């Protein structure tokens with residue numbers, strides 16, 4: 001019998017769409033408008049979002065918790081052999097790995113940005129604290145290797161989402177909008193009541209405050 005499962009709680013969905021907007025805004029502000037101050041500001045917002053997602057991975061709804069991501073080699077192999085037999089509502093093993101790598105690539109891009117210099121009057125807040133060798137390494141990673149890796153991973157993500165939607169006819173995008181999936185087998189639902197949402201507001205506020213204090217300690221103009 002089909003059942004309606006709450007898979008993505010509201011905080012996870014807001015995190016996802018805010019990340020999409022902040023990442024796009026950060027890239028557009030540097031590549032289209034060449035506005036480094038806004039490029040960095042959107043980067044700082046991404047820092048708050050990432051640290052929130054890290055904490056939410058321990059205390060968030062059932063399917064947002066990292067312990068419920070299926071990352072073992074055995075599960076990945078089983079999924080690759082028979083994807084149709086996968087009956088869990090959350091990320092499948094390939095999706096779980098892809099999310100971890102995506103978050104890691106965004107984190108690396110962010111850290112490298114903090115140590116980058118554009119040779120035209122703008123430099124990240126870490127640059128006065130590291131050697132010029134590290135600044136040029138960070139800038140090289142940020143503007144070359146890291147940029148292309150992240151772009152490739154986002155492209156892969158969109159291709160995977162399109163494949164599930166158009167070929168496999170699984171409404172994953174609808175689930176990332178409404179939070180719900182219809183499942184043929186019993187699955188736990190993610191808690192998403194008022195108190196969980198208020199906890200997320202509190203945690204995001206704390207993550208933003210910590211990001212702000214760290215930037216101020218580094219004498220950053222925000």
Ligand code: HEM
Pocket residue numbers: 012015016019020023024053064090091092095099102103154157158161172173174176
């Ligand atoms: C800059 C672009 C994007 C980034 C960086 C991104 C990042 C992510 C991340 C980190 C997750 C994991 C969510 C979590 O567990 O916290 C995720 C999941 C997801 N994203 Fe995106 N996303 C992007 C664009 C999009 C777009 C444009 C769509 C839809 C049109 C989309 C649809 C989805 C869906 C459906 C999932 C859930 C996949 C599943 O059920 O396993 N994403 N994305």
Ligand code: HEM
Pocket residue numbers: 023026027030031039040042043044046106109110112113114115116117118119122123124125139142143144147
């Ligand atoms: C995840 C967040 C970020 C993303 C996705 C990102 C992405 C990018 C991209 C695509 C470029 C253009 C590279 C090119 O010229 O082709 C760039 C340049 C740059 N970014 Fe970021 N960035 C992020 C965060 C930051 C942060 C937080 C800072 C510093 C506060 C920063 C500092 C710089 C600098 C200095 C450049 C110019 C380097 C140059 O022109 O030589 N970025 N970034």
